[in-house]
Amino acid sequence: MSRPKLNNDSQNGGFTLVEVLVTLFLAGILATAAFTFINTSVNQYLAFQQDGMVFGDLASQSQRVAQVVRGLTDITSATADDLTIYAYFYPNDSYVSLVHYYKDSTKSTLYADVTPMTANPPNGTPITASKKTYTIISPLYTNASVNTFVYLDSYGTTLPMPIADLHTIKEIQVNLAVPVKSPSSNGNDALTLLVSLRNRKTNL
Numbered sequence: 001m002s003r004p005k006l007n008n009d010s011q012n013g014g015f016t017l018v019e020v021l022v023t024l025f026l027a028g029i030l031a032t033a034a035f036t037f038i039n040t041s042v043n044q045y046l047a048f049q050q051d052g053m054v055f056g057d058l059a060s061q062s063q064r065v066a067q068v069v070r071g072l073t074d075i076t077s078a079t080a081d082d083l084t085i086y087a088y089f090y091p092n093d094s095y096v097s098l099v100h101y102y103k104d105s106t107k108s109t110l111y112a113d114v115t116p117m118t119a120n121p122p123n124g125t126p127i128t129a130s131k132k133t134y135t136i137i138s139p140l141y142t143n144a145s146v147n148t149f150v151y152l153d154s155y156g157t158t159l160p161m162p163i164a165d166l167h168t169i170k171e172i173q174v175n176l177a178v179p180v181k182s183p184s185s186n187g188n189d190a191l192t193l194l195v196s197l198r199n200r201k202t203n204l
Contacts, residue, residue: 055189058178061137065174066193068099074121075166080147081107083172086121089114098126101136103148109138110148110176141177141188148175152194171196 015023068087073096077084081103086096089112100113115131117124150173151159159168177190 054178054180058137058176058189058191062174062176062191062193065101065136065176066195069172069174069195070198072096072099072197075169078149078151078163078166078169080149080161083149086117095120095124101149103140103142107142108140110136110140112136137176137178139179141179141190143177143188143190146175146177146190149173150175169197 068089069083069085072085072087074086075084076086076098077100082101084098084100087099089097089099093116095117097117098113098115100115101110102113103110112134113131114134115126115128117126119125151163151169152171152173153159153168154170156171163169172195174193174195175190177188179187180189
């Protein structure tokens with residue numbers, strides 16, 4: 001009796017080369033998509049985390065500047081990005097200091113020069129040898145259309161620059177911003193604080 005002939009095509013059920021290549025191609029696409037998604041999500045998370053830390057520092061330093069400005073006793077110079085005042089830089093100071101807020105030449109850092117006084121004005125004189133420079137905010141974001149310091153009179157009206165009579169300044173608006181990386185932030189986070197000059201002698 002003759003045996004039936006085996007069909008080799010039905011017995012060999014492996015993948016063809018084309019099928020393997022197609023599978024690898026599809027797997028590569030899925031792996032690339034998954035990697036891109038995970039990488040983007042991680043980068044966004046890190047960017048938001050970094051931006052949160054930067055904004056937290058901005059909020060802290062802005063409040064610090066506002067606190068010093070709020071307690072000033074006199075203003076000696078006032079421009080859009082530069083402010084010089086007599087104020088208590090530290091709460092436990094015996095006398096006011098000559099405090100000068102200003103930006104560097106690239107407008108990417110806000111500094112404060114603090115020169116202690118021998119006594120409160122008008123009797124005291126600055127101790128120039130003891131002057132210290134503090135970095136307040138770095139990096140700083142600067143918008144050319146926004147002044148760092150805006151000065152207002154007793155009616156809340158913005159005073160035009162230059163200000164002829166510094167005694168007309170009753171409030172100071174402080175505008176500070178930092179660069180951030182979050183896509184929804186337009187490249188910066190900003191804070192604006194309006195400070196009333198409560199301790200200034202001309203306010204009494």
